[in-house]
Amino acid sequence: MKILLNNKSTLLDDGLTIKRLLDKINIQHKYFAVEVNQQIIPKSNHESFLIKEGDKIEIVTAIGGG
Amino acid sequence: MKKLIVDNKEYKSRLILGTGKYKDFSETKAAIESSACEIVTVAIRRMNIGQDENSQNLLNFISPEEYTILPNTAGCYTAKDAVRTCEIASELLEGRKLVKLEVLSQNKNLYPNIIETLKASEILIKKGFKVMVYTTDDPIVAKELENIGCECIMPLGSAIGSGLGIINEFNIREIIENSNVPIIVDAGVGTASDACIAMELGCDGVLMNTAVASAKNPILMANAMKMQSRQGEMHILQVEWKKNSMELRHPYPRV
Numbered sequence: 001m002k003i004l005l006n007n008k009s010t011l012l013d014d015g016l017t018i019k020r021l022l023d024k025i026n027i028q029h030k031y032f033a034v035e036v037n038q039q040i041i042p043k044s045n046h047e048s049f050l051i052k053e054g055d056k057i058e059i060v061t062a063i064g065g066g
Numbered sequence: 067m068k069k070l071i072v073d074n075k076e077y078k079s080r081l082i083l084g085t086g087k088y089k090d091f092s093e094t095k096a097a098i099e100s101s102a103c104e105i106v107t108v109a110i111r112r113m114n115i116g117q118d119e120n121s122q123n124l125l126n127f128i129s130p131e132e133y134t135i136l137p138n139t140a141g142c143y144t145a146k147d148a149v150r151t152c153e154i155a156s157e158l159l160e161g162r163k164l165v166k167l168e169v170l171s172q173n174k175n176l177y178p179n180i181i182e183t184l185k186a187s188e189i190l191i192k193k194g195f196k197v198m199v200y201t202t203d204d205p206i207v208a209k210e211l212e213n214i215g216c217e218c219i220m221p222l223g224s225a226i227g228s229g230l231g232i233i234n235e236f237n238i239r240e241i242i243e244n245s246n247v248p249i250i251v252d253a254g255v256g257t258a259s260d261a262c263i264a265m266e267l268g269c270d271g272v273l274m275n276t277a278v279a280s281a282k283n284p285i286l287m288a289n290a291m292k293m294q295s296r297q298g299e300m301h302i303l304q305v306e307w308k309k310n311s312m313e314l315r316h317p318y319p320r321v
Contacts, residue, residue: 006112025115029123031130032113033158038150040157058112060154062125064094065109065140066084066226066275 001053018046018057025059032061067303070248070270072105072218073164073196075134079104080265080295082136082250084275088284091127097278098128101288107136107166107273110155135159136198138166143179145169145186152190165190166220166252168200176226176253180207184214191215200252205240212247219245220252220273223264227276229256232263239307242268258287258294265298268307 001014005021012021018034018041034041035058041049051057070077081103088094098106106128125135137155142148152165169186171179178201190197191214198218199211208219221241224230231254232238242249248270255261255274264272272295281287 006115008115027113029126030160031123031125031158033154035154040153042157059115060110060112061123061158062108062135062137062155063111064085064088064091064124065138066086066107066273066279 001051003051003054004056006058012051016051018049018051021051021057022046022059027059029061032059034059067268067299068248068270072134072198072248077104077134077271079292080269080271080299081105081261081291082107082252082271082273083278083288084273085109085124085128086275087279091122091124093284094124094279095127097284097288098133100285101278101292103133103292105134105136107138107275109140110137110151110158111141130159130162134164135162136164136166138200139168139186140170142169143171143182145182145189148182148186149189149193152195153193156195163194164196164198164217166198166200167216175228178202178222180204184210187211187214187216198250203234203237203241205237205244208241208249209244212245216247218248218250218270220250223251223254223260226253228254229277230254231256231260232267235263235267238264238267238269243307255291258290261291262294262298262301265295266301268302271295 037056079102081101082105083098083101083103084107085094139148139151148169169179169182171177187197196217199216200220203221223232250271251264251269252273255277261272278284278287
């Protein structure tokens, strides 16, 4: 399936959960948040949340700023 | 002098440092340590997936266990965007609710959009956020933000990144005299003496980024800011401002 991951068109296996997607991306820290179609998906739901064709997924973190 | 208490936590340092414009995260960390600040503000952005997933994250250098991380809404131009950014920040910071709200009006001087700032403050407070709010140096607006329930009012000294210092000391005094919440000057600090002046005026703290990060040696500059804000703090412990006083730099007659 095709999704938009941080504004980039990305091909993923069908039936992927957010947790599995995050495992693939291999983020090296725990301070991030995930939004699907502008809805925050709490960490407690990452294991059960199934990604669908066309979803817009944003993975967000803290960066330098004043 | 009042203690600086934000969200029920007392702070010894009167400085808040931003984390933008440093050479790298090691320099950011070294400057923050040199300033002895306890609150650090960060921006919230999407990650560059596929490019830097293995590179370090700012919060691996500045630990939320050690510092109070104050996520800000820099780059937001509407109440809606700012509220969304705060909610994302809370999720990524494991439910923490302290935020620095800044809703900007345009790119030129980054002045706050007060109408959107008021709207966002109301929404965020209803949602249980503790809002430290960036605003103009207008005393009426500052009071209104306090009445809405903001945790802390952060009037600009002058435009963000301008380094012009506190251009309206009288307004800052007005804001301080009329408030029951901490007043922290946010934006415009250019020199270490500006940090001192902010404290001499009676502010509860001072927030800065560019003045430190863009210095030749940010680590030394951070130390200068620490010392000068402390100087201002020592000064204000020795004097009392007269109410409604226009005598800004010489707040009381010698006896």
